[in-house]
Amino acid sequence: MGAMIAVLFGLLYAFSFAGAGTVHLVKRDPIPDFVLEKAPLSHLWSQESWWPSDVAVHLTHVEPQVNFTAVTTAVTFENISTLPSSVFLTAVPSDAVLTQPSWLTSADNTPEANGVSGAPATIICVEKPGGIIDAFYFYFYSFNAGGTVLGIEFDNHVGDWEHSMVRFVNGIPEFIYLSAHTGGTAYTYDTLNTTNGRATTYIAGGTHANYATPGPHFHDLPPPLLADQTDNGALWDVTANFRGYWFDNTTQTFHGAGGAGVGATEQANEGVGWLMFEGMWGDQQYPLLVNDQYCIFDQCHFTDGPTGPIAKNLGRNAVCQRETNCTVLTSLS
Numbered sequence: 001m002g003a004m005i006a007v008l009f010g011l012l013y014a015f016s017f018a019g020a021g022t023v024h025l026v027k028r029d030p031i032p033d034f035v036l037e038k039a040p041l042s043h044l045w046s047q048e049s050w051w052p053s054d055v056a057v058h059l060t061h062v063e064p065q066v067n068f069t070a071v072t073t074a075v076t077f078e079n080i081s082t083l084p085s086s087v088f089l090t091a092v093p094s095d096a097v098l099t100q101p102s103w104l105t106s107a108d109n110t111p112e113a114n115g116v117s118g119a120p121a122t123i124i125c126v127e128k129p130g131g132i133i134d135a136f137y138f139y140f141y142s143f144n145a146g147g148t149v150l151g152i153e154f155d156n157h158v159g160d161w162e163h164s165m166v167r168f169v170n171g172i173p174e175f176i177y178l179s180a181h182t183g184g185t186a187y188t189y190d191t192l193n194t195t196n197g198r199a200t201t202y203i204a205g206g207t208h209a210n211y212a213t214p215g216p217h218f219h220d221l222p223p224p225l226l227a228d229q230t231d232n233g234a235l236w237d238v239t240a241n242f243r244g245y246w247f248d249n250t251t252q253t254f255h256g257a258g259g260a261g262v263g264a265t266e267q268a269n270e271g272v273g274w275l276m277f278e279g280m281w282g283d284q285q286y287p288l289l290v291n292d293q294y295c296i297f298d299q300c301h302f303t304d305g306p307t308g309p310i311a312k313n314l315g316r317n318a319v320c321q322r323e324t325n326c327t328v329l330t331s332l333s
């Protein structure tokens with residue numbers, strides 16, 4: 001029986017080579033169990049004011065603009081991938097950043113005591129040579145509050161994509177990368193403290209940068225001038241509610257893998273095209289005075305919205321998003 005299956009596989013393999021020259025992996029399996037069993041468990045900050053958001057809700061509150069001019073009035077999961085990379089998905093009404101409507105703050109999505117948030121996370125798996133599966137756990141927030149220096153707010157923006165990535169080798173979690181601002185930190189997986197066997201991570205208030213330890217963290221200026229704050233606030237278990245996908249690095253295409261909770265229901269009708277959108281998930285940086293914009297030493301009250309998962313180096317070879325000088329830490333201190 002085993003030999004027969006091996007022969008059949010051999011034939012299929014030969015066939016796939018005969019047709020095309022290059023074999024393209026097409027994954028449609030569910031997200032592997034180990035990716036869920038070893039997914040980080042994350043503490044949001046206890047004083048967080050800008051909670052996880054659902055991309056589906058976000059899309060109903062934005063208008064695609066280029067250079068502050070609408071290119072169409074609305075955007076959907078079906079047609080977002082037709083928009084050019086110059087598009088900023090811009091909050092409406094135009095002063096939403098000042099009025100802070102409930103979809104921006106997303107307080108309804110504060111995780112419950114069991115870790116479930118109403119906002120689905122996005123989990124993307126990428127198979128790589130050497131028995132590797134990189135599992136990207138993407139966290140989306142409709143608003144990023146950058147920080148306050150001497151009472152002055154900086155670097156706020158609509159839309160915020162952050163991620164952690166666990167690199168599995170033959171199903172074993174070997175490394176973890178935690179995104180923070182323009183960089184991030186990589187560790188061996190076993191370096192992190194665990195909760196129920198899963199790496200424990202800490203998400204900073206407002207900026208949503210990810211860390212391996214609770215407490216204040218350096219953020220551009222030395223504390224106490226400016227710091228990312230993390231603590232043992234609400235625990236967010238992304239495996240309870242997520243949209244799941246495979247990304248094929250060879251063809252640069254996404255395939256649905258099914259999810260859990262609200263995310264599973266929603267993704268079934270959405271297609272995968274939205275993940276191909278290369279534009280920005282929030283407003284363009286406003287000119288001075290618009291929406292209370294100011295800039296001091298090149299640091300502005302409001303900055304550009306971020307790009308989405310496709311721009312986060314899903315095909316990376318190193319564990320870090322920026323692969324040059326990627327240092328993997330083996331200690332928390």
Ligand SMILES: *[C@@H]1O[C@H](CO)[C@@H](O)[C@H](O)[C@H]1NC(C)=O
Nearest residue numbers: 065066067068069086284287
């Ligand atoms: C954006 O709009 C401004 C003001 O109308 C104009 O001066 C500028 O050339 C435009 N930029 C682009 C890239 O279209």
Ligand SMILES: *[C@@H]1O[C@H](CO)[C@@H](O)[C@H](O)[C@H]1NC(C)=O
Nearest residue numbers: 072073074075076079082083
């Ligand atoms: C996307 O679809 C919506 C709803 O049908 C429509 O209003 C909008 O103009 C479309 N946008 C693009 C870019 O095709």
Ligand SMILES: *[C@@H]1O[C@H](CO)[C@@H](O)[C@H](O)[C@H]1NC(C)=O
Nearest residue numbers: 192193194200212213214332
């Ligand atoms: C990790 O867990 C150990 C044992 O519970 C604890 O002493 C230590 O403070 C924790 N470290 C961090 C950074 O949370």
Ligand SMILES: *[C@@H]1O[C@H](CO)[C@@H](O)[C@H](O)[C@H]1NC(C)=O
Nearest residue numbers: 128129249250314315316317
């Ligand atoms: C993913 O694709 C990019 C672009 O072709 C390539 O540079 C990179 O090495 C690939 N990554 C892996 C892990 O094969």
Ligand SMILES: *[C@@H]1O[C@H](CO)[C@@H](O)[C@H](O)[C@H]1NC(C)=O
Nearest residue numbers: 183320322323324325326327
């Ligand atoms: C990488 O690290 C080396 C040694 O510390 C340094 O000389 C080099 O400038 C770094 N490269 C980048 C791109 O940061």
